[in-house]
Amino acid sequence: MNIFIPTPLRPYAEGKDAVEVNALTIAEALELLTQAHSGLRKHLFTEEGKLRAFVNLYFNDEDVRYLPQKEQTAVSTGDTLSIIPSIAGGAAKLGIF
């Protein structure tokens, strides 16, 4: 499957915007990705090995968190996995600038 790498993480994937891996599940795909590009690991996972709260994973058009088998979902060659950090904010509290 193809894993799409967002702009901020490309420096840790040799500048690539996508990485192809041969995996059976989403979990294995992420493991292979971070084995090949170890610098990505700390950006994706906490020290406890959990996916960082602001990192969204989309399997094709589906949020992995809401898939029945989550990261254990089977994948095949034509599937894509998008890594998408969240985007939010607002004027609610102004910072000191």
Add this chain to the structure above:
Amino acid sequence: MKSLWMTKAVYDAIRAHGEETYPHECCGVMLGESTPEGWRVKTAIRADNTRTDSAHNRYSIAPLELVQIEREARRQALNIAGFYHSHPDHPAQWSTTDFAEAHWLGCSYLITEVAEGKAAVTNSFLLTGRTEEEKQFAQELVRLED
């Protein structure tokens, strides 16, 4: 200091979006190319603000919409250069909320103050640092080109 480059047409379109959604915050994604001087924005894509509960001072873009915008960026051989949003009746400075929820290191966050419905000051902040724990906002120049 880095700069964020864009055409006046893109700049005006972003500011007009903030006027259209006033008194709510607008938001969108800037697509462009990376240069040593900073991002060169080629186009801006409007996004829906999903924070309908507090749209006057919060914004959020649905991840699936981002996935689709990133696909469009790939189709155009562009990158996600950053994001824009408006601050209705608030200064064009980043807020603690903006900082806490900014995670795209190396990308630009453009903020437009919309005062009583009219676009006023527009500022851009580059999210610098190598990790989430080290991140900082650094103001950058917004430079218009033909």
